[in-house]
Amino acid sequence: MNPDNIDIVLVHTTHSGNIGGVARAMKNMGLTRLTLVAPQGYPAPEATWRAASAADVMENARVVDTLEEAIADCQFVVGTSARERRIPWPVQDARRCAERIAEHSNSERVAILFGREDRGLLNEELQRCNLHCHIPTHEGYQSLNLAMAVQIVAYECRMMQLEDRTDLPEDAEWDTPFATADDMTRFFVHLEETLVDIEFLNPQAPRQLMRRLKRLYNRVRLDEMELNILRGILTETQKTAGRHSD
Amino acid sequence: MNPDNIDIVLVHTTHSGNIGGVARAMKNMGLTRLTLVAPQGYPAPEATWRAASAADVMENARVVDTLEEAIADCQFVVGTSARERRIPWPVQDARRCAERIAEHSNSERVAILFGREDRGLLNEELQRCNLHCHIPTHEGYQSLNLAMAVQIVAYECRMMQLEDRTDLPEDAEWDTPFATADDMTRFFVHLEETLVDIEFLNPQAPRQLMRRLKRLYNRVRLDEMELNILRGILTETQKTAGRHSD
Structure with a gap:
């Protein structure tokens, strides 16, 4: 994916605050090219504030009079649309659109169109698109804020860009190595001894106690520092119990 | 996924307009349960407007004084976090978090925490979480608007719901319910007291001990029986220490 080949195009935006919101949503996800088609009441303090x-993305925005001008040099045009259309058009959800956008942007200029706050893109505008993008909102409330719609599409593009990375497990950047099975065996011996010392575990009637504790500590995968802390607690507990029995 | 088991929890929101933006973002994606922890300057016309x-989601929001109260009955707590932390915690991106949220919500109460606009969640709040959620913003501009962050997580939950995945989590057929956040708070108090009693923890120089132990036991998600075993061990250890000090 090449973000420099991707234009976000806002068509006839009426609330200029949304333009600021869109600029922020884009930059958060690494997109910087913004085109405004005949925005109403822009520039405005509300836009700058949002x-x-x-603000740099907004200040560098291209402002043009017509959609035609906005997408003149684009080779792949995607139109976002919430409503059902009478004429079927190739349509995909935001995630699959982002795949297509990522692919095309490697070698082509791509535009993603977002329509008016109240009516979205007109049929005539949607018909200029290679692909329609659908954001699967809940049937109870379909009307997405403009900046939110841009946020979701930009986020999906960002995810696509990052996908090259092999999936990382949740503890990929842990600060300490994880304990070995050997360490764990010694820990469980120490734990069992200590539980006997404090008379919590009766060796004559052990029930399922150690089994449950092994499941717990093996499930969590202790790191070496955690293991040291727990061993330290056990040692201190044994000392306390030992002083008592002396 | 069961959306009725998922709470969005906003912690100490300072711009009340964002609360309206969050309510809209949630409803667009089919989530309706909102909890506000000590919001500033709320209610406000700006919130209603956004x-x-x-507005129904916002009007039905639960307003509470503390995070503790907000998550008391939750069994799976996710905290959103942009910043790097000194102690790593289990962390996954929004997409994988949504998988986990979807799974757990089938049978458990889930909370997703979003922090203050300027500082996010504090370390103490993040330490109450089973999992941290990272939204992979671009390194050039990491600061997401609060409502945008909610929008992305809610969108990922919606996508998960639509995927109708049948994968079962690794603990789908667990034999015992998992402990609530309230149970865990009491456990950590008991643990800390005990470590002081056996003189393993010096309250004057606690270092990072409790933080590491909280990470460990929140990471594993204790079930109720395991929690009872650990509480039993602590009680027995305290008795041993008490006998000694008599």
């Missing part, structure tokens, strides 16, 4: 630290 | 047709 752009926060993405 | 909620648009999701």
Whole structure:
């Protein structure tokens, strides 16, 4: 994916605050090319305020009079659309659209169109698109805020860009190595001794106690430092019990 | 996935307009349970305006004084976090978090925490979580608007619901319910007291001991029986220490 080949195109935006929100949503996800088609009441303080630290994206936006001009040099045009259309068009959800956008952007100029706050893109505008993008909102409330719609599509593009990375497990960047099976065996011996010392475990009637504790500590995968802390607690507990029995 | 088991929890929100934006983002994706922990300057006209047709979600929000109260009955707690932490915690991106949330919500109460606009969740709050959620923003601009962050996580939950995946989590057929956040709070108090009693923990120089232990036991998600065993061990250890000090 090449983000420099991807244009976000806002068509006839009426609430200029949303333009700021869109700029921020884009920059958060690594997109920077914004085109405004005949925005109403723009520029405006509200837009600058909502752009926060993405004011640069907004200031660098291209402002044009017509959609035709906005997408003139684009080879792959995607139109976002919430409504059902009378004429069927190739349509995919935001995730699959992002795949297509990522692929095309490697070698082509791509535009993603977002329509008016109240009516979205008109049929005439949607018909200029290679693909329609559907964001699967809940049937109870379909109307997405403009900046939110951009956020979701930009997020999916970002995820696509990151997907090259092999999936990382949740503890990929742990600070300490995980304990070995050998360490764990010694820990469980120590734990069992200590539980006998404090008379919590009766060796004559052990029930399922150690089994449950082994399941717990093996499930969590202790790291070496955690293991040391637990061993330290056991040692201190044994000392306490020992002083008592002396 | 059962959306009725998923709470969005906003912790100390300072711009009340964002609460309206969150309500709308949630309803667009089929989530309706909102909890506000000590929101500032709320209710406010700005919130109502931004909620648009999701005013019902906002009006039905639960407002509580503390995070503890908000998550008391939750069995799976996810905290969203942008910043790097000194102690790593189990962390996954929003997509994988949504998988886990979807799975757990089938039978358990789930909370997803979002922090303050300026500082996010504090370390103490993040330590109450079973899992941290990372939204992979671009390194050039990491600071996501609060409602945008909720939008992305809610969208991923919605996608998960639509995928109708039948994969079962590794603990789908566990024999005992998992402990609630309230249970865990009491356990950590008991654990800390005991470590002081056996003189393993010096309250004057606690170092990072409790933080590491909280990470460990939140990571594993104790079930109720395991929690009872550990509480029993602590009680027995305290008795042993008490006999000694008499």
